[in-house]
Amino acid sequence: MENRLPDWIEEQMDDAIDPLVARAKSEVMTVDVQGGPAGHTGLRARVAAGVGVRKGISTKNNAYFRIYTSMANTAESPIPRGLDSPKGWRHPLFGNRNHWFQSRPTRTGWFTDTIADGADNIERAIANALDRAADTIG
Template sequence: MAGQGPPFTLGVETHDGLAALVRAIRAEEDGKQLRKELARDMREALKPGAAEAKSQIMSMSSAGLPTSPALRSSIARKIRPEVKLGGRWSGARVKAFKTKNVRGFPNAPKRTNRAGGWRHPVFGSREVWVQQRGKVDWFDRSFQGHEAQYKAAVEAAMENMARRIAERAR
């Protein structure tokens, strides 16, 4: 399972079954409602993975200094399952979205995950910069060993919708 650029997505890539299912839904009279239900079911299948990723970032240690806004909780709020049906990309994935307006650090999810960490100026100084590291691979470890489980859950949601559409045709 790979998303649109590791390490911040985990998803089921477009595959023929999903494209065919979306076409069949569009052909139905209440296709819009069926698409909403399929997307909801696929998101529900990925919620445990998103919750685990949130738990992993919240367990990252901090320097102990009270700061606002809180970096870890801001990153955790931006982790959620995403489903797109149709267009350039179709599929389901868990994604850590950018954290706009959080300490001027929009790439916080990506930077806290990587081994190299990130550089930033010391508060109150323009000349002194420091290297800081987060919890390496916190996002990737959230899904390790569970990829097949999430993929099966998403495929089960797709199968259920396909079965519903096939039963209508009978």
């Protein structure tokens, strides 16, 4: 068996997933952090740049996709989840490891709520793709 989805299935999935990824990127740009410095430090832009999709075929020939967040700087890897959680994230204040600070977002769910809101559209796209595949085989 070939380890790749037909192009039309991938296109249908992309049509369902890409707007959701774009919306998550947009949502994180609207999150403010309580007690943080005034102004825009570029943190939210770095988080938005790290939102993406992994697609593929597993070793058991199961197709999958995963919407994820990552940070280019591994020291910042807790930040996307911290921006999505009421707990926030802990970090050294201005790099001073003797003084730690807890940053908390003023609202949560930029990632989890956005993805959950789009789940029905993705489910519909998968069902449509499977129906089309069944029609093609039949």
